[in-house]
Amino acid sequence: MNRKSIAIAAFSAVMVATSAQAASRDQISIVGSSTVYPFSTVVAQQFGEKTSFKTPIVESTGSGGGLKLFCAGVGVEHPDITNASRRIKKSEYDQCQANGVKDIIEVKIGYDGIVVANSKKADQLSLTRKDIFLALAKEIPDPKGGDKLVSNPYKTWKDVNGNLPAIKIEVLGPPPTSGTRDAFVELAMEGGCKKFDFIKAMKKEDSKAYKGVCHTLREDGAYVEAGENDNLIVQKLEANPSALGIFGFSFLDQNSDKVQGSKVDGVEPTFDAIADGSYPVSRPLYFYAKKAHIGSIPGIEEFLAEFTSEQAWGEEGYLSDRGLIPMPTEERQQFADDVKSLNSLSM
Amino acid sequence: MNNNSTPSVEDRVRASLKKRYAREKRFQYYGIGAILISLLFLCVLFGDIISKGYTAFQQTYVKLDIYFDPALITPEGQMDQNTLIHGDYSGIIKQSLRDAFPNVSGRQDKRKLYSIVSNGASHTLRKKVLAHPELIGKKQSVWVLADDEIDMLIKGHISRDIPEEDRRLKDNQIQWVDQLMADGRIEKRFNTTFFTSGDSRDPEMAGILGAAAGSFYTLLVTLALSFPIGIAAAIYLEEFAPQNRFTDFIEVNINNLAAVPSIVFGLLGLAIFINFLGLPRSAPLVGGLVLTLMTLPTIIIASRAALKSVPYSIREAALGVGASKMQVVTHHVLPLAMPGMLTGTIIGMAQALGETAPLLVIGMVAFVVDIPGGITDPSTALPVQVFLWADSPERAFVERTSAAIMVLLGFLALMNITGVLLRKRFERRW
Numbered sequence: 001m002n003r004k005s006i007a008i009a010a011f012s013a014v015m016v017a018t019s020a021q022a023a024s025r026d027q028i029s030i031v032g033s034s035t036v037y038p039f040s041t042v043v044a045q046q047f048g049e050k051t052s053f054k055t056p057i058v059e060s061t062g063s064g065g066g067l068k069l070f071c072a073g074v075g076v077e078h079p080d081i082t083n084a085s086r087r088i089k090k091s092e093y094d095q096c097q098a099n100g101v102k103d104i105i106e107v108k109i110g111y112d113g114i115v116v117a118n119s120k121k122a123d124q125l126s127l128t129r130k131d132i133f134l135a136l137a138k139e140i141p142d143p144k145g146g147d148k149l150v151s152n153p154y155k156t157w158k159d160v161n162g163n164l165p166a167i168k169i170e171v172l173g174p175p176p177t178s179g180t181r182d183a184f185v186e187l188a189m190e191g192g193c194k195k196f197d198f199i200k201a202m203k204k205e206d207s208k209a210y211k212g213v214c215h216t217l218r219e220d221g222a223y224v225e226a227g228e229n230d231n232l233i234v235q236k237l238e239a240n241p242s243a244l245g246i247f248g249f250s251f252l253d254q255n256s257d258k259v260q261g262s263k264v265d266g267v268e269p270t271f272d273a274i275a276d277g278s279y280p281v282s283r284p285l286y287f288y289a290k291k292a293h294i295g296s297i298p299g300i301e302e303f304l305a306e307f308t309s310e311q312a313w314g315e316e317g318y319l320s321d322r323g324l325i326p327m328p329t330e331e332r333q334q335f336a337d338d339v340k341s342l343n344s345l346s347m
Numbered sequence: 348m349n350n351n352s353t354p355s356v357e358d359r360v361r362a363s364l365k366k367r368y369a370r371e372k373r374f375q376y377y378g379i380g381a382i383l384i385s386l387l388f389l390c391v392l393f394g395d396i397i398s399k400g401y402t403a404f405q406q407t408y409v410k411l412d413i414y415f416d417p418a419l420i421t422p423e424g425q426m427d428q429n430t431l432i433h434g435d436y437s438g439i440i441k442q443s444l445r446d447a448f449p450n451v452s453g454r455q456d457k458r459k460l461y462s463i464v465s466n467g468a469s470h471t472l473r474k475k476v477l478a479h480p481e482l483i484g485k486k487q488s489v490w491v492l493a494d495d496e497i498d499m500l501i502k503g504h505i506s507r508d509i510p511e512e513d514r515r516l517k518d519n520q521i522q523w524v525d526q527l528m529a530d531g532r533i534e535k536r537f538n539t540t541f542f543t544s545g546d547s548r549d550p551e552m553a554g555i556l557g558a559a560a561g562s563f564y565t566l567l568v569t570l571a572l573s574f575p576i577g578i579a580a581a582i583y584l585e586e587f588a589p590q591n592r593f594t595d596f597i598e599v600n601i602n603n604l605a606a607v608p609s610i611v612f613g614l615l616g617l618a619i620f621i622n623f624l625g626l627p628r629s630a631p632l633v634g635g636l637v638l639t640l641m642t643l644p645t646i647i648i649a650s651r652a653a654l655k656s657v658p659y660s661i662r663e664a665a666l667g668v669g670a671s672k673m674q675v676v677t678h679h680v681l682p683l684a685m686p687g688m689l690t691g692t693i694i695g696m697a698q699a700l701g702e703t704a705p706l707l708v709i710g711m712v713a714f715v716v717d718i719p720g721g722i723t724d725p726s727t728a729l730p731v732q733v734f735l736w737a738d739s740p741e742r743a744f745v746e747r748t749s750a751a752i753m754v755l756l757g758f759l760a761l762m763n764i765t766g767v768l769l770r771k772r773f774e775r776r777w
Binding site: 027042077 | 725742
């Protein structure tokens with residue numbers, strides 16, 4: 001009996017000791033998007049090397065999961081910063097407010113292009129967003145004419161657009177849980193979808209049905225969910241020259257000897273084209289910081305300063321080497337000023 | 348009797364004998380075929396991993412003539428620790444690269460030139476100066492890490508034949524590397540960094556030690572909890588518990604738990620250990636607790652099987668000479684069942700070592716640079732490191748992913764071999 005009670009006492013002592021340790025976190029905790037993860041980690045590493053603070057911990061939880069953790073409350077057990085490959089939603093902001101996370105600093109860090117690429121062994125394609133929509137949507141306007149929707153009959157790219165080669169439509173892309181997929185659907189698919197007047201008109205009347213038409217991908221095998229791993233998609237494209245793949249620009253940048261990005265609306269996905277906004281399928285990346293934690297967790301202000309320094313996110317900064325597309329100079333200046341004065345977000 | 352129309356039993360047996368032998372042979376071939384197919388798969392898998400990963404055990408180094416410029420290290424001439432730590436070591440490296448290639452001019456070209464050497468090179472110099480401050484003001488040749496892309500070029504993972512615009516390494520960079528090679532300034536060495544450092548976003552500086560330490564602490568917690576609890580549960584259920592509906596119910600539940608997907612244990616751990624008890628996220632302590640829940644059923648089931656296999660006569664003999672029930676268990680049954688219990692535990696541990704899913708929800712899928720020093724420090728685990736590297740865009744992480752898999756497989760093999768040896772050593776047959 002005695003031994004047992006000693007064991008219980010020891011166990012609870014460990015628990016208390018660890019909770020006491022947790023109560024004084026001296027390391028920044030970052031959660032959020034897997035798209036921002038490669039950039040956030042580079043900054044974290046630089047920050048750890050340059051300053052006397054500990055290197056922040058960066059978790060890859062996805063944008064939605066990160067915001068949920070971030071908005072759960074104020075205190076050392078909650079993360080200080082969350083990365084997002086989309087802007088915070090009103091509902092998430094309200095959740096934050098309800099849980100006492102009042103002051104949030106929003107920082108846009110740059111842009112990420114989403115490319116539709118194929119193997120170098122095949123010819124480069126030149127697509128329009130309308131082509132992408134017609135090739136990949138579950139339901140499309142009747143090719144015979146009229147304002148009717150039919151399930152997608154197209155088998156080859158030539159069926160979609162006479163100028164395209166007669167190869168089978170086979171597109172490898174991310175699953176629905178991915179932020180890349182959300183952005184692709186919103187920017188490329190919806191962009192093409194809007195070209196049809198009657199669908200555009202639906203937006204006002206019935207925005208749910210509009211979204212259903214524009215955002216639903218085919219399920220008959222033309223669109224293949226290839227998992228969250230972009231490296232895997234690149235490998236599959238190499239093995240299958242007739243397939244196309246959808247992934248982030250940084251993977252195209254790293255594998256430019258194996259795959260090529262298709263032109264979208266006549267613009268090739270290059271660093272410059274994404275930076276000046278002429279490439280249509282690009283999205284902003286963000287991170288959000290908790291103002292209440294500044295002061296209680298050491299180094300947050302310095303980390304924000306590192307992230308928003310020209311050395312990091314500037315045109316020749318180390319983040320651009322990793323494939324982050326920098327914002328225009330004025331926009332960078334504006335966000336850097338916001339960070340310096342710790343302006344909080346209001347929605 | 349005329350047997351021509353109706354053959355005797357013996358003849359019939361003899362006639363079918365050939366067929367029966369053939370059938371038995373065929374059956375054996377099916378078995379051999381099954382084994383060969385599994386071996387083939389295993390060979391393809393290992394072949395793929397090893398052929399992709401073996402190059403990661405070597406790393407390219409560049410020899411630079413470094414002038415430890417006092418103006419860059421200690422502009423004001425102080426020699427205290429703090430000044431030396433904050434010296435501009437990357438400036439020194441840039442200077443030495445400019446000296447080595449004096450013809451390079453223009454901002455873009457200089458940037459390309461600087462990118463031959465890893466960002467980690469300045470740490471090498473910093474460490475050197477901190478250990479030997481007398482180097483300041485002197486010239487010395489130093490081997491520093493090459494950038495991951497140069498490393499890939501040297502190892503042949505970047506082809507020189509493709510057009511320049513499709514390559515991340517440009518023609519002039521390749522030319523510089525060739526010149527360095529001709530001067531004997533480029534060398535491949537055993538990659539000690541891979542085994543001695545934590546994660547990094549620069550592939551040439553990334554190592555497995557942080558993840559290995561995380562796995563070690565996690566398994567330590569798992570072993571410390573699941574082994575005693577599992578064995579105590581098994582002994583009670585097998586030796587002491589009455590046979591009734593309640594114990595049947597418990598048995599069914601243990602068997603069910605063994606088949607529950609591991610992510611469920613992760614979610615449970617998130618709810619109880621992190622949200623309710625307030626234990627830290629990303630810590631091996633929580634990882635170990637979650638994996639304990641996962642391995643407990645395995646250990647209990649294996650331990651009960653081991654206890655069952657101890658012949659009843661041993662218990663009866665012990666009781667016959669006057670041993671108490673407790674003495675029977677601790678003096679006789681438990682020592683005889685121990686090898687089986689240990690094997691079960693090791694199998695459970697090996698399973699826990701390879702587990703990623705439950706660690707995802709408790710925050711162990713994270714970028715952690717520092718090597719954890721205890722069960723409450725943030726850390727990752729080996730399979731998580733494989734997962735994170737496999738998802739990184741940099742080309743050089745491909746080989747490191749495979750190398751990390753090899754390390755993980757090595758540990759798994761080691762644990763399973765220990766299990767087999769323990770069984771061989773202590774097993775008793777009746």
